[in-house]
Amino acid sequence: MSGQRGQRSAGLENRFPGFDVLSQARHWDRVTAEVVLDRTAPAPVLKFFTAAEEACAAALLDQITGQPQEPRVPVLQMIDARLAAGETDGWRYEDMPEDGQAWRDTLSYLDADAALRCGTVFADAKAVDQLALLQAVQDLESDEWHGLPAAHVWSLWTRYACTAFYSHPSAWNEIGFPGPAYPRGYKNAGVGKREPFEVPDSQPSDDPVRQGA
Amino acid sequence: MAGVRSRNESAWLLPNDGTRTNHQLRTDMRRFADEDEIDLAIVGCGAGGSVLLQRLARAGWRVAALDAGPFWDPDADWVSDEAGSHHLYWTDPRVIAGTDPVPMGSNNSGRGVGGSMVHYAGYTPRFHPSDFMTRSLDGVGADWPLDYQELRPYYAEIEQELPVAGEHWPWGDPHGYPHRPHPVGGNGEIFLRGARKVGITAKVGPVAIANGRFGNRPHCIYRGFCLQGCKVNAKASPLITHIPDALAHGAEVRADAMVTHVGVDERTGRATGVHYISGGKERFQRAAMVAVAGYSIETPRLLLNSASRRFPDGLCNDFDQVGRYLMVQGAPQTAGRFGAEVRMYKAPPPEVSTEEFYETDPAKDYKRGFAIQTVSPLPITWAEHVAAQGHWGRPLREYMSDYVHWSCLGALCEFLARPENRVTLAGEKDRFGLPVARFAYSQCDNDKALMRAAQGVMEDILHAAGADEVITIQRYAHLVGGARMAADERQGVVDGNCRSFAVPNLYITDGSVLPTQGSANPALTIMAVAARAADRLIARRGSA
Numbered sequence: 001m002s003g004q005r006g007q008r009s010a011g012l013e014n015r016f017p018g019f020d021v022l023s024q025a026r027h028w029d030r031v032t033a034e035v036v037l038d039r040t041a042p043a044p045v046l047k048f049f050t051a052a053e054e055a056c057a058a059a060l061l062d063q064i065t066g067q068p069q070e071p072r073v074p075v076l077q078m079i080d081a082r083l084a085a086g087e088t089d090g091w092r093y094e095d096m097p098e099d100g101q102a103w104r105d106t107l108s109y110l111d112a113d114a115a116l117r118c119g120t121v122f123a124d125a126k127a128v129d130q131l132a133l134l135q136a137v138q139d140l141e142s143d144e145w146h147g148l149p150a151a152h153v154w155s156l157w158t159r160y161a162c163t164a165f166y167s168h169p170s171a172w173n174e175i176g177f178p179g180p181a182y183p184r185g186y187k188n189a190g191v192g193k194r195e196p197f198e199v200p201d202s203q204p205s206d207d208p209v210r211q212g213a
Numbered sequence: 214m215a216g217v218r219s220r221n222e223s224a225w226l227l228p229n230d231g232t233r234t235n236h237q238l239r240t241d242m243r244r245f246a247d248e249d250e251i252d253l254a255i256v257g258c259g260a261g262g263s264v265l266l267q268r269l270a271r272a273g274w275r276v277a278a279l280d281a282g283p284f285w286d287p288d289a290d291w292v293s294d295e296a297g298s299h300h301l302y303w304t305d306p307r308v309i310a311g312t313d314p315v316p317m318g319s320n321n322s323g324r325g326v327g328g329s330m331v332h333y334a335g336y337t338p339r340f341h342p343s344d345f346m347t348r349s350l351d352g353v354g355a356d357w358p359l360d361y362q363e364l365r366p367y368y369a370e371i372e373q374e375l376p377v378a379g380e381h382w383p384w385g386d387p388h389g390y391p392h393r394p395h396p397v398g399g400n401g402e403i404f405l406r407g408a409r410k411v412g413i414t415a416k417v418g419p420v421a422i423a424n425g426r427f428g429n430r431p432h433c434i435y436r437g438f439c440l441q442g443c444k445v446n447a448k449a450s451p452l453i454t455h456i457p458d459a460l461a462h463g464a465e466v467r468a469d470a471m472v473t474h475v476g477v478d479e480r481t482g483r484a485t486g487v488h489y490i491s492g493g494k495e496r497f498q499r500a501a502m503v504a505v506a507g508y509s510i511e512t513p514r515l516l517l518n519s520a521s522r523r524f525p526d527g528l529c530n531d532f533d534q535v536g537r538y539l540m541v542q543g544a545p546q547t548a549g550r551f552g553a554e555v556r557m558y559k560a561p562p563p564e565v566s567t568e569e570f571y572e573t574d575p576a577k578d579y580k581r582g583f584a585i586q587t588v589s590p591l592p593i594t595w596a597e598h599v600a601a602q603g604h605w606g607r608p609l610r611e612y613m614s615d616y617v618h619w620s621c622l623g624a625l626c627e628f629l630a631r632p633e634n635r636v637t638l639a640g641e642k643d644r645f646g647l648p649v650a651r652f653a654y655s656q657c658d659n660d661k662a663l664m665r666a667a668q669g670v671m672e673d674i675l676h677a678a679g680a681d682e683v684i685t686i687q688r689y690a691h692l693v694g695g696a697r698m699a700a701d702e703r704q705g706v707v708d709g710n711c712r713s714f715a716v717p718n719l720y721i722t723d724g725s726v727l728p729t730q731g732s733a734n735p736a737l738t739i740m741a742v743a744a745r746a747a748d749r750l751i752a753r754r755g756s757a
Contacts, residue, residue, distance in 0.1 A: 012607075015614050029444070031289060035297040066607035090304035090318030094651070098306065131606075138603065158605060162596035166613070167296035175616040177558060177592050182293035182444045185434025189398030189559040191551070201617055204552060 016176040019199035021169040028180040036180060039168050043077035047084035048100065049107075054080075055123035056107040063130055064161045073171055078164035079103075089159070093152045103160075106153050109146040176201060217373045221267065224428025226457035233287040233446045235457060243463045247498050251275045253750075254487050254500035256472045256515065259328020260736050261723035261743040262506030263451030263459070264371070268747030270464035277465035277498065279489055281511075282325030284468035285452055291442040295593045298441035301325070301332045307510065308639045311653035315541050315689045319440075322510065322692075326468055327452035329508065330736055332440050334563040335448045336586060337377050337421040337737040339368050341385035343572055344731040351573045351580045353629050353659065355538075355728040358700050358709035359745075361386060367741035367748075372419075375449035376427055377737075379418015384568035392424040395433065398560025400587045403551065403620040405565055407678030413670070415567040415585075421449035421736070422561060437558045437589065448561070467491070467498075473647055474519040475503055475528055477716065482523050484719045490645055504711075506723040506743070509539055509692035513636040513725065514650040516696065516706075529696070529715040532703050536636035536695055540730050541654065543626035543664045544690035546588055547671035548598060549680025554617045562589035570670060571627075571732050579662035581627040584732035585671060588623035592616065601686040622674065624667035625690060625732045628660045636695055654689075693727040693735050711746035722746050 022040070025033055049057055054076070061075045062068055088099045096102050107122075110133065114122040118129050125133065140150035165171050172179050178198060188195050218225055226235055245251050253269060255262045258280035266278045282303075283290065292298060303322035309315055323329030342361035347354035365386065378392035394417035397405065401417065408415035422433050422443075433447035446453050456466060469491060476485040476497060486499040505512050513536035517527035527535050566586040573580050590598065592613070598621070599612045634655065638648035656664075664687065672683050699705025702714035707726050713719040722743045724735050 012611055012614055029288075029293065032292040032294055032297070035292050036294055064605050064609075066605075066610045087299065088304055088306070088318075089316065090302055090322060091307045091309050091316055093314055094308050094310035134605075138605070158600045159597070162600055162609075163296060163593050166592040166596045167294070171613075172592065174610065175592060175614050176556075177616060180293040181434075181436035181438065183434070185436040185445075186398075186559040187435075189396070189435055189556070191399045191402050191555055192553045193399070194554070194556070195559075198556070201554060204554070204618070 012174055015174060015201060015203055016199040017202055019173055019176060021172045021179045024178065024197055027184045029182050032180045032182060036169065039078070043074040044081060046077065046080045048080045052111070052121070053104060053107045056111055056121065057103070059123040059130060060107070060110060060134070060157065061161055063134055064157060065165045068127070071170075073165050073168040075161055075164040078167070079160050082160070093149070095149055096152050096156070099156065102156055106148070106156070112146070217376070218428070220271070221374045221455065221458045222461065223454050223457040224430050226461055227429045227446060227453060229429035233444065238457060238460050239284065242460050243465050245275065245277050245465055245498070247496050250499040250501055251277055252500070253502045253504060254279065254498050255504045255506055256487060257328065257506035257508065257511070257723060258326040258451065258456070258466060259323060259506060259508060259723065260330050260451060260739040262328070262504070263455040264740045264743040265504055265506065265722045265747050266464050266466075267455040267459040268744060269750065270459045270462035272751045275463070277467055279467045279470040279472055279487065279498070280326050281471040282468065284326045284466060285331065285442070287442060287444045287446065291444050293436060293438050293441065293444060295441060295591045298332070301442050305643050306641060306649045308641060308649065308651040309654070310651060311634070312655040315652065315654045317510070317652070321541070321690065322508070326456060326466055327450040330450040331442050331452065333734070333736055334588070335420045335422050335439050335561060336563045336566065336734040337372070337375060337419050338566070338568070338584070338733040339385055339388070340731045340733050340738050341571060344729050347581065347729050353580045355630060355697070355699070357728050358698055364738070364741050364745060367744040368737065371737055371740045371744060375421040375454055376423055377419045377421050378424040379420060380416040382416065382419060383414065384571060390419055394418050395420060395422065395424050395561070395564070397564045398435065398557065399555035400557035400589045400620050401560065401564035403549070403555060403678045404587050404622060404674065407674035408567060410677035411673050413567055413569050413674065415565050417565050420561065420563045422447050433561065435560045437560060437562065437591070439561045439563065471645060472515060473645060475505070475515065475719065477519070477521050477523060477528065479522050482716060484716050502718045502720070504720040504722050506721070508723050509695040509725040510636055510650050510652060512721060512723055513695045514638065517636070517638050518647055524715070529706050529713045529719065531715055534697070534704070534706050537632045538630040538697050538728070539634050539636060539652070539695040540628055540630050540693050541689040542691050542730060542732065543628050543656070543660055543667070544623055544688050545664050545668050545671070545685055546590070546598065546621055546623040546688060547668055547675060547683055547685040548619050548621040549675030549678065550615065550618050550682040551620060551680055552618070555620045556617050557589040557620055558591055560589070562587065568732065570667070577666070579659050579666065581629070581659070581663070582732055583624045583626040583663050583667040585622055585624050585667065585674070588621050590621055595619070598684065598686045602684050620675065620678070620680070622671045623690070624671060625734065626660065626663035626667050627730060627732045628663070629657060630694055630697070630729065631655070631657060691730070691735050693724040693730045695725040696721050697728045698726045699728065710749040711742065720746065720750070
């Protein structure tokens with residue numbers, strides 16, 4: 001597992017200099033624009049998580065999405081809204097509770113682990129301890145963690161977190177993806193080709209994996 | 214091609230003013246009363262149900278199709294966005310189990326009129342002749358009660374109606390396509406380049422996206438959001454390829470109507486219609502005949518939820534066949550990293566495929582084979598690939614920032630039908646109080662060997678194309694089986710004409726009747742089987 005190892009500074013925020021997905025919003029169809037721009041509006045108040053769960057979930061999601069400080073993609077609020085609406089992926093593992101309960105249960109288990117290791121709730125643990133606690137869950141793979149298959153817990157957390165994070169225009173900016181493409185479409189598909197509104201990678205040989213290895 | 218419009222006018226019934234839905238056709242739609250005994254009630258408006266509806270409406274039958282989901286309008290209901298397309302998938306609760314549980318939802322389950330073809334990639338290969346007799350040829354799987362030749366004319370018909378674009382196809386029963394192949398984007402280029410270098414034949418297509426205008430359907434704009442519903446009306450789904458013509462010929466589509474169980478006369482054992490819930494009210498549509506087309510999870514679930522005194526273990530389940538032999542394809546996806554920018558999100562994900570490894574190779578220690586195709590995941594799906602490598606936190610973000618450099622191929626491995634891979638009813642209930650489906654899946658050794666072999670070939674292709682690094686994610690694609698056709702009632706649920714063995718006026722016309730799956734995306738075959746069943750019904754009963 002690579003997990004948090006192999007850290008390096010890649011200039012993540014400036015890989016596609018000047019690229020701004022929202023600058024093209026005038027070319028999007030109205031229905032799509034409403035859906036996407038809504039994600040950039042002030043985040044709604046939480047409905048699903050209790051206060052204790054909110055603190056724990058915020059710390060967990062900051063770690064999973066690598067967002068230690070503002071400005072953040074509001075992953076916590078997006079997941080809370082999904083869970084409040086019961087918007088699941090349409091299935092659950094037989095050995096897991098339904099998603100909402102699974103979130104509540106696993107957050108309480110994280111707090112229990114933190115109490116044991118650091119004598120605090122997860123949210124109050126030092127970053128290095130939070131990382132270690134999460135790495136321990138990931139390393140269990142298909143073994144059990146508090147009676148649940150750790151891999152299924154990990155899948156729940158990362159699935160919800162990545163779906164929220166990579167639905168946000170800020171996330172698209174850092175990966176060079178232009179987002180909605182209707183009704184304009186693309187005219188220059190092919191290796192090495194770009195549309196006028198796409199920005200070339202400023203660090204094309206900067207393969208994060210090999211450098212991290 | 215001249216004949217297409219004369220037998221299916223759908224593409225000409227759509228608007229040509231830049232909007233995508235013929236609202237007048239829906240407003241003027243015929244509406245049957247519940248107490249009116251119609252000739253046929255169809256459950257589900259996807260690949261199978263829609264083709265059957267259109268064919269029978271043309272033959273003058275009084276026919277209605279009920280669908281649990283909405284009657285989509287691509288302009289108002291669909292977005293050019295990944296997360297915003299969540300409502301296209303069937304997300305009612307389902308429980309997955311077995312040693313290799315298969316995620317549902319966006320992966321394989323559609324909702325609303327058009328079914329899963331609303332969000333399928335668009336690949337429409339035919340099955341090979343060998344797929345219909347794998348038991349005889351290879352000692353695995355099952356033989357169909359019909360052979361390839363019986364389906365062949367229906368394949369050709371449907372390919373014209375969608376229509377399908379692609380190069381001349383050298384595999385299986387060699388054939389051409391009505392539309393020329395599309396130009397390829399970065400991902401397709403990489404596949405073609407790598408395949409050429411390692412000596413594998415790869416071809417552009419077959420893709421159910423018109424190349425050029427087709428009727429009033431416009432040209433593809435290569436925006437890459439095929440899996441999110443085509444806002445252009447370029448990619449085929451029954452919503453635009455069969456439903457308009459069905460409505461024009463007097464069929465009814467009753468959307469937002471969840472069928473809860475099939476009515477059966479306890480004395481005669483015949484189907485009497487369908488019980489459904491619409492607007493919170495329980496209703497019953499009388500019908501002389503019922504066709505179930507809810508796909509491989511919901512069709513078995515509906516039959517099991519339709520137990521009665523005559524069928525205490527579920528409708529058509531006297532021999533414990535309902536829900537069994539459900540199949541998915543092993544679908545590992547291998548991606549390669551290139552110094553140049555590939556930007557695989559531009560151009561439709563379905564571009565290029567090879568079926569060179571489709572048939573049993575006597576030199577290998579496994580039976581049957583696999584196909585390889587371009588897949589081109591968008592960012593959220595791509596994050597799954599990266600997270601599957603164990604990355605999270607800042608390293609995940611850095612890895613993701615490399616997105617434009619990656620090319621991604623997917624395999625479809627022919628997993629074998631096994632009786633224990635099946636749908637049963639879970640203890641949990643949905644909001645209508647109906648038990649939800651529990652779907653158990655476990656791979657056999659042959660399945661696992663195919664996954665490994667396919668991954669190896671994809672890695673070879675990508676390395677040959679110049680990839681300096683490759684990663685693979687293990688996943689599954691498609692559903693077929695669960696109410697399969699067979700020679701008799703002890704081996705399956707329906708006969709070769711899709712008529713159930715147990716109830717003479719009950720048909721099943723969807724992917725659940727397929728006894729094998731090959732390494733082909735199933736949509737075209739599901740439509741062809743439904744078109745053939747329609748012809749048999751019409752011949753049997755005559756045009757009304």
